Amino acid sequence: EKPKNFPPGPRWVPLGSILLQVLNKKSINKSLTEATAEMSKNFGPVLGLKVGKDPIIIIYGPHIIKEFSTSDDFIGRPIGLYYNLRTWGKRLGILLTDEEVWQEQKRFIVKHLRKFGYGSNNMTFILQEEIKYLSDSLEEAISNSGYIICDIRNFFNVGILNTLWKLISGKRYGYEDRYMVELQNILTKLFKTIHMTGAPFSHFPFLKYISPEMSGYKCYIDAHISVWNFLRNELQCHKRILNLNTDPTNLMDTYLAQLNSIENGTSFTEAQLLAICMDMFMAGSETTNNTLKFCFQHLILNQDIQRKAQLEIDDVLRGRLPTLEDRLKMPYMESIVSESLRMFGGRAITVPHRALKDTKIAGFNVPKNTVIAANLHGCMMGPDSGFKNPECFVPERFLGKDKLSIPDNFIPFGLGKRRCMGESLARANIFLFTAALLQNYNFFMVPEHPPGMGVADGVTPGPFDFKTKIMKRY
Numbered sequence: 017e018k019p020k021n022f023p024p025g026p027r028w029v030p031l032g033s034i035l036l037q038v039l040n041k042k043s044i045n046k047s048l049t050e051a052t053a054e055m056s057k058n059f060g061p062v063l064g065l066k067v068g069k070d071p072i073i074i075i076y077g078p079h080i081i082k083e084f085s086t087s088d089d090f091i092g093r094p095i096g097l098y099y100n101l102r103t104w105g106k107r108l109g110i111l112l113t114d115e116e117v118w119q120e121q122k123r124f125i126v127k128h129l130r131k132f133g134y135g136s137n138n139m140t141f142i143l144q145e146e147i148k149y150l151s152d153s154l155e156e157a158i159s160n161s162g163y164i165i166c167d168i169r170n171f172f173n174v175g176i177l178n179t180l181w182k183l184i185s186g187k188r189y190g191y192e193d194r195y196m197v198e199l200q201n202i203l204t205k206l207f208k209t210i211h212m213t214g215a216p217f218s219h220f221p222f223l224k225y226i227s228p229e230m231s232g233y234k235c236y237i238d239a240h241i242s243v244w245n246f247l248r249n250e251l252q253c254h255k256r257i258l259n260l261n262t263d264p265t266n267l268m269d270t271y272l273a274q275l276n277s278i279e280n281g282t283s284f285t286e287a288q289l290l291a292i293c294m295d296m297f298m299a300g301s302e303t304t305n306n307t308l309k310f311c312f313q314h315l316i317l318n319q320d321i322q323r324k325a326q327l328e329i330d331d332v333l334r335g336r337l338p339t340l341e342d343r344l345k346m347p348y349m350e351s352i353v354s355e356s357l358r359m360f361g362g363r364a365i366t367v368p369h370r371a372l373k374d375t376k377i378a379g380f381n382v383p384k385n386t387v388i389a390a391n392l393h394g395c396m397m398g399p400d401s402g403f404k405n406p407e408c409f410v411p412e413r414f415l416g417k418d419k420l421s422i423p424d425n426f427i428p429f430g431l432g433k434r435r436c437m438g439e440s441l442a443r444a445n446i447f448l449f450t451a452a453l454l455q456n457y458n459f460f461m462v463p464e465h466p467p468g469m470g471v472a473d474g475v476t477p478g479p480f481d482f483k484t485k486i487m488k489r490y
């Protein structure tokens with residue numbers, strides 16, 4: 017039965033019907049984000065849905081997102097996910113976190129990542145190294161015929177994964193390395209199970225919290241187990257060669273040093289470390305890849321933007337490699353990063369949250385444990401977002417007089433206590449990869465495989481696959 021004063025939404029009907037309502041909208045070429053955005057037009061910024069037996073709320077628009085993100089009542093993650101994982105997780109020894117434990121872990125991780133990676137010069141070196149590997153392989157391929165045609169699907173995968181892996185474990189893998197191939201295969205399998213077209217799980221991600229078997233979620237868990245085993249092997253290697261007398265240079269060693277220096281009974285455990293690495297892996301690779309893919313989709317379609325960026329790049333860098341400090345002097349490149357994030361975020365629904373107690377949003381009742389998620393379309397592309405012609409890629413919209421002008425409702429990384437942990441790394445990757453590539457190469461459309469304008473809906477949104485012709489600039 018519908019809770020009293022629950023937010024308005026479509027009539028409460030059995031599982032199949034609500035799915036149909038969403039899928040019907042999807043079948044006329046609408047993504048889940050657009051479909052729920054449309055429902056919000058009818059029902060308002062707080063949309064009450066029912067999927068299976070559970071009520072779910074989706075919020076839409078800048079005003080309501082502030083109320084949602086600044087309240088501590090909504091900082092849980094869905095309990096269904098934890099229950100499902102618990103069943104499978106017992107076998108694996110996965111330790112599951114409650115909200116307080118997570119906050120303690122998050123503080124520790126963010127602090128230590130900052131020390132040796134995020135936001136420091138060290139991060140520039142790690143990223144530059146990766147970019148150099150990518151450039152070298154391009155250089156070699158281009159040297160024969162003067163150009164190369166690349167499929168965008170896997171263009172950034174290895175580089176981005178390596179930047180993440182280097183921060184977690186201190187290692188990088190070559191493009192042909194057995195472990196890299198294995199890791200790629202595991203992740204491809206994982207994301208395939210999420211993207212399975214036609215499976216209710218991909219059409220309605222929330223289903224995974226409710227009906228694991230039916231939704232393909234079990235398959236997803238199996239893929240998680242592979243990632244888990246991969247991480248566990250790596251951790252064993254780190255334990256074997258850990259040297260507590262030297263300063264740790266990666267997350268695994270930092271965490272192991274912490275484990276060695278504290279008494280038992282705190283929230284720090286090896287299983288917790290693996291769970292964190294897993295989160296970073298899941299949250300950090302596809303999101304960044306897809307944002308970069310949106311970026312290059314629009315650079316290819318808008319050659320004038322590419323040229324304008326190259327003017328700035330040439331002017332500021334004068335042939336040397338870009339660094340993170342250059343961002344201050346390169347507002348146009350920075351605005352391209354923001355516009356790419358807007359293209360991604362505007363098509364995304366955030367990771368769902370959970371109400372920790374009976375509470376209210378915009379005056380509506382939200383019972384304890386209700387799953388609640390933000391449709392970011394409202395802040396990035398919706399009528400109240402302040403972004404004119406929101407579907408168009410216009411970096412200039414972020415340019416103020418001489419520096420960037422970012423409105424408060426631009427929140428591709430979420431807000432509040434559950435906000436993204438990887439913002440610095442993601443922004444750094446998008447900036448450095450794009451600047452370094454545009455510095456040396458021109459990217460063109462391949463008429464037989466052009467970038468489409470639609471959005472491939474999945475756990476994270478991305479452009480449909482396309483190819484690009486890459487030529488050296490000089």
Ligand code: HEM
Nearest residue numbers: 295296299300303304307367429430434435436437438442
């Ligand atoms: C373009 C790239 C990225 C985008 C757009 C993005 C966006 C987001 C968003 C919207 C959330 C959910 C916020 C919420 O629940 O309110 C999130 C959470 C998270 N992200 Fe990212 N992210 C990106 C890259 C990364 C990277 C590179 C990492 C790796 C360190 C990462 C790690 C995480 C983690 C661990 C969480 C969960 C935080 C929590 O539950 O407290 N993300 N991200």
